[in-house]
Amino acid sequence: MALKKVRGNIERMFDKNLTDLVRGIRNSKENEAKYIAQCMEEIKQELRQENIAVKATAVAKLTYLQMLGYDISWAGFNIIEVMSSSKFTYKRIGYLASSQSFHTDTDLLMLTTNMIRKDLNSQNQYDAGVALSALACFISPDLARDLANDIMTLLSSTKPYLRKKAVLMMYKVFLRFPEALRPAFPRLKDKLEDMDCGVQSAAVNVVCELARKNPKNYLSLAPVFFKLMTSSTNNWMLIKIIKLFGALTPLEPRLGKKLIEPLTNLIHRIRTDNRFTKNNSVLSNSPVNGQNKLRDISHFWRCTSAMSLLYECINTVIAVLISISSGMPNHSASIQLCVQKLRILIEDSDQNLKYLGLLAMSKILKTHPKSVQAHKDLIMICLDDKDESIRLRALDLLYGMVSKKNLMEIVKKLMVHMDKAEGTVYRDELLVKIIDICSQDNYHFITSFEWYVSVLVELARVEGMKHGPLLAHQMLDVAVRVKAIRPFAVGQMSLLLNNAHMFMQPSGGSNMANVLYAAAWICGEYANELEKPEETLFSMLTGKVHSLPGHIQAAYVQNIMKVLSIILSKGDIQQSIKVCKRVSDKLAQYVSSGDLEVQERASAALQLISYIHKELENGDADDICTQVAYLFNGELNPVAPKAQRKVQVPEGLDLDQWINEPLQSSSESEDENQSDDHSNFFNLGGFDKKEEEENISSTVEQVEENRKARLYEQENNPNYLKLNSSIDQTCDIPITSIDLPTSLNVSGFVSSDKYIKAKKEKKDKKKSKKKKKGNNHFEEEEEEEIAIEMVVNRDIGEMPDGAEDSDGAIDVQKDINDPHTALDIDLDVPEIERPPPVEEKKHKKKKKEKEKKKKSEKSKKLKKLDKSDQQLIEIKQGYEEALGICTPSKEIVQAEDLSFGKLAMDKYILLEYKIDPKNELSNSATVFFRLTNVGNNCLIKNIEIDVTNSTAIQFLDEKNEPLSWYKLNNNIQCGSLTEFDLSLRVENISIPNTLRGTLTYMAQNFQDDNFHQDKLDWRLSLAVSDMFLKAAPSVPLVELLCNGQLVYKSSIILSGTNFNQVINWFSTKLHLVLVERVGETASLYGSNASSEQLCLLVKSNLNNVSVEAKCTSQTLVNNLMNEIKSTYNL
Amino acid sequence: MIKAILVFNNYGKPRLSKFYQYFNEDMQQQIIKETFQLVSKRDDNVCNFLEGGSLIGGSDYKLIYRHYATLYFVFCVDSSESELGILDLIQVFVETLDKCFENVCELDLIFHVDKIHYILNELVMGGMVLETNMTEILSRIEEQNKLEKQEAGLAGAPSRAVSAMKNMNIPQQLKDMKLPDLPQAIKELKF
Secondary structure, eight states, X not given: OHHHHHHHXXXXXXXXXXXXXXXXXXXXXXXXXXXXXXXXXXXXXXXXSSOHHHXXXXXXXXXXXXXXXXXXXXXXXXXXXXXXXXXXXXXXXXXXXXXXXXXXXXXXXXXXXXXXXXXXXXXXXXXXXXXXXXXXXXXXXXXXXXXXXXXXXXXXXXXXXXXXXXXXXXXXXXXXXXXXXXXXXXXXXXXXXXXXXXXXXXXXXXXXXXXXXXXXXXXXXXXXXXXXXXXXOOXXXXXXXXXXXXXXXXXXXXXXXXXXXXXXXXHHHXXXXXXXXOSTTTSOXXXXXXXXXXXOOOSHHHHHHHHHHHHHHHHHHHHHHHHOOSOOTTHHHHHXXXXXXXXXXXXXXXXXXXXXXXXXXXXXXXXXXXXXXXXXXXXXXXXXXSOXXXXXXXXXXXXXXXXXXXXXXXXXXXXXXXXXXXXXXXXXXHHHHHHHHHHHXXXXXXXXXXXXXXXXXXXXXXXXXXXXXXXXXXXXXHHHHOGGGHHHHHHHHHHHHXXXXXXXXXXXXXXXXXXXXXXXXXXXXXGGGOSOHHHHHHHHHSSSGGGSXXXXXXXXXXXXXXXXXXXXXXXXXXXXXXXXXXXXXXXXXXXXXXXXXXHHHXXXXXXXXXXXXXXXXXXXHHHHHHHHHHHTOSXXXXXXXXXXXXXXXXXTOOTTSOSSOOSSGGGHHHHHHHHHHHHXXXXXXXXXXXXXXXXXXXXXXXXXXXXXXXXXXXXXXXXXXXXXHHHHHHTTSOOOOOOOSSOOOOOSSSGGGHHHHHHXXXXXXXXXXXXXXXXXXXXXXXXXXXXXXXXXHIIIIISOTTOOOOTTTTTTOOOTTOGGGGXXXXXXXXXXXXXXXXXXXXXXXXXXXXXXXXXXXXXXHHHHSOOOHHHHHHHHHHHTSOOOOOOSXXXXXXXXXXXXXXXXXXXXXXXXXXXXXXXXXXXEEEEEEEEEEOSSSEEXXXXXXXXXXXXXXXXXXXXXXXXXXXXXXXXXXXXXXEEEEEEEEESOTTSOEEEEEEEEXXXXXXTTOOEEXXXXXXXEEEOGGGGEEOOOOSSOHHXXXXXXXXXXXXXXXXXXXXXXXXXXHHHHTSOOEEEEEETTEEEEEEEETTOOEEEEEEEEOSXXXXXXXXXXXXXXXXXXXXXXXXXXXX | OEEEEEEEETTOOEEEEEESSOOOHHHHHHHHHHHHHHHHTSOTTSOSEEEOOSSSOXXXXXXXXXXXXXXXXXXXXXXXXXXXXXXXXXXXXXXXXXXXXXXXXXXXXXXXXXXXXHHHHHHEETTEEOOOOHHHHHHHHHHHHHHHHHHHTTTHHHHHHHHHHHHSOOOHHHHHSOOOOOOXXXXXXXX
């Protein structure tokens, strides 16, 4: 056997190990793939061998190849084999391979469950450690469900290393198996106060991750975190906690108020003059590749930590200040402090701090723009920074920097940047920002729209941009909203049309041609403003129009008609005939367009023109001209983006119902498009080419029909543009979906709006006059006014019933795929019960619920009070009564919801106990003791317990001999606790008993190194209820009552309490089992190990609660009643 | 959460890749490539943060990287991590490597990628930061190495000897030369 092993090893010596593989790959640069293929073959050979060492080497090599991009999932089974090796060396190799190549959907995972469980429970903590590390990478819902219990057990491992890993692992378990969250949460909460700082940090980490997505469920933990924040020195953890508070404050303003002081103190304390040097330059670049030492570099370590802490503090203060809008006296002082500190960061030579400073600044900008504006100079400097990341951040800030005075200057600067910028990404970003800045607040800052239009035109001429649609949208928006600018805009746009060839260069990725769409539409819609309509008309008919995208061609055709109608309306018949002839000649090229929509429109237009032509030649000029003019009569106005959504669905209309049953699955997508149309047409959504195509694909005629019907129906709805011929032909043009906070609404057609219109017109005239004088006055005032009036109008009268103005409500919809959605569990509210199969279980659950409820009530009550630190600690203590762990599987794991009761306490030590009766031995119980070191920085040792035993009640040792002296072997560190248990024998469990004893200990104080020896007396009273077994009745209660065993009766009336309190009290403190509850009546059951049984009937009367008891023993019932009386009086 | 940890050299050759979210191998390579392109074109004196690439993450994710001599250490993280904190973590990682390998250089990463993984596993677990205290990390690594040595014991000696021999600067041809199989007779000897 031994020889066999040696032989294996000798053979193995000459196998290729990982190093050889790497070396081999490096040496075969030319045909790497070939070499690797060869190695793969060898690996496959090796995996077939029995020697686990050979297999492990092979798997290690596979892991390396995986990094190079080779799929190794085929070796999954071999990886599992190596994982299951008993040797740590191989196990680690196996687990590493699995963590790199396995994932949630790997089928093989089901084979690993038991092996992983074995490793988790291994004696060697590193076996469990590697298993946890790997499991964290590939845990699947099944594994999470099956292993949740094992991982939960590890939470209370004696090894901090394992506790730490288990805590982190729990988060992964929660993600895959949300049901585990509720039972595990109390333990997780305990870990926040673990004695090991690493475990604490891990627990904080997990709660932060949980709270990030569902913050409201973790508000109750705020006191614990608050305490940690003020006591911890671990920067990493502090950062996490502070980040967490940032997420919690929006939900609880009081928390914010409480936080602001310690945080600002912290900010003050951290010195910002700790500059840390960048260390990438410190490394010397030696010429030989790969030989450079990554030397241990600098002392900057501590400095950065402080910086990161400072930064996070500022961030959270900002979050706090944003959430508490008012009522803070030194509110502005804090903001000033933050801004000042941020300025220091931004001015720092370190680019990282600069970047973060700007990032945080942008958060302040949203609520306190004034404070940020003071630092405009700095931000303008950052705009010139060589670092793109920083420039982008500075751009974000610019948004808030602009005013009416400096807008032009800033935009000019950005335009200069645009010329200089080499990267298209940055250029695109610049364009978006320019438009953002200018269009904010309904163009609030623009003083001259002529200027703005020329900026837009200039932007359109920049090559290689991908924001054509955005630009086009802006042009349309401005033209529609600002009446006075129309003549100028039309002039500019016709110029664009004349120079359309500029946009037709087939440059990759650019979609600037979209501005032609806007140009065509503006020229068509406001054709009466055109100076030379003929020229514009023919610029749309000539040139390489067929190379334009379909939707632009379609707009061309439509607007050719509009311009034509204007020309006709001039009444020059000869000219008109000439133009008509020329247009119909040229329009032919559109009829042969590849785009269906264009064809459709062009054919219709062509027919119309030939008809007009005929009529004109017949001399019916006037008539036909007016009729044509009707086609495009009326003005288009912006529609609020939400208008469509707000329309109430008419009674009897089911939008989800099929109008025509779908014929086959393939037509389904088409039908979807149709239902989309409903919103698209009127929301006048995007410029998406795809969308356009979709619209066309659903047969044009049908859509046309539907649309007509719908328009007719909605004629009286003011949210819609009124039906009129012009809409019929132009509403295909997506123009006016404008996402502005206050949107303009329809005007002009609703009679009540008439005066507004009149006012507007009057104003326009006034404005244009002013303009002529050279007095640059602003249109936006008028715009604003109208906007406000319109919004009000809509809000009062025209919002459909039941449609709340739920801004953003629709956007908040959670992503169903996000695993965190399932974790949105309110941990303070008891679980909604499903009917459990076992009755006993139900009772336990109920009890637990009640306790939970009580606790949340307690914490709520405390919250109401002004939270001083003291109280925060109190709340924390409330949590210590560990809630039982309810496992998701059927087994009930020690669901003991007994809490520890205080036995004795002084300033060094706290002694607590709880009693658990033993079922099997009629008169025994286990007493759990818990000793907590509550002293200030001291160690407690030499702990002894002396008991005054009596025959009635005594402690026992292992040999069942009376035990009068017990010595604790371990010492208790500061702030930690220890637990031990003793068994107790009671002669008669139907009567209350008392046991006296003393606790002696020695406390070593670290502060002055003094020793302090002390003795504490304690008195343990054992009530009859303490010995009740928490078991449900073996026979139904009715049967029990009828069979005549329960002969002894007693009753009591409790006044000044309510039913729920009593039930709650009975089931938690008296350990009675709730059997049945109907309204305000309940029956409870109790039994002890001497097989005495007891039934309680609790009824609620007007202002008191009556309790009737029936029992097999007179003593028991009497003693219980006495107990109830005495505790009740307390 | 950390979504991925990538280490590659100045030419984009991967030296370590750890993904805490599943991507298939092709995608992983693409991500490494894209990240390299993003990171490598940046000067050394610009900031260490980069708004994420298109392949990994989205607007919530950031690339936080450090460049040491020939290597880039890139962490892809979401907004729950502190930017400077992660920079510190990278530093801890590199310093730990430095302690473990005594003046770590790229070659160490090339030939001991498995060990690098084990070290990383002591810092980060499943995308969450496990430990930031270097002494603690080092002692954990040390203990595990000890465990491994114990297990190897005597049986490991021959293979260690061979690998020592292999590590000597023998010309590659010699080393890649196939050693003849042990005589069949010896193999079939019954013990």
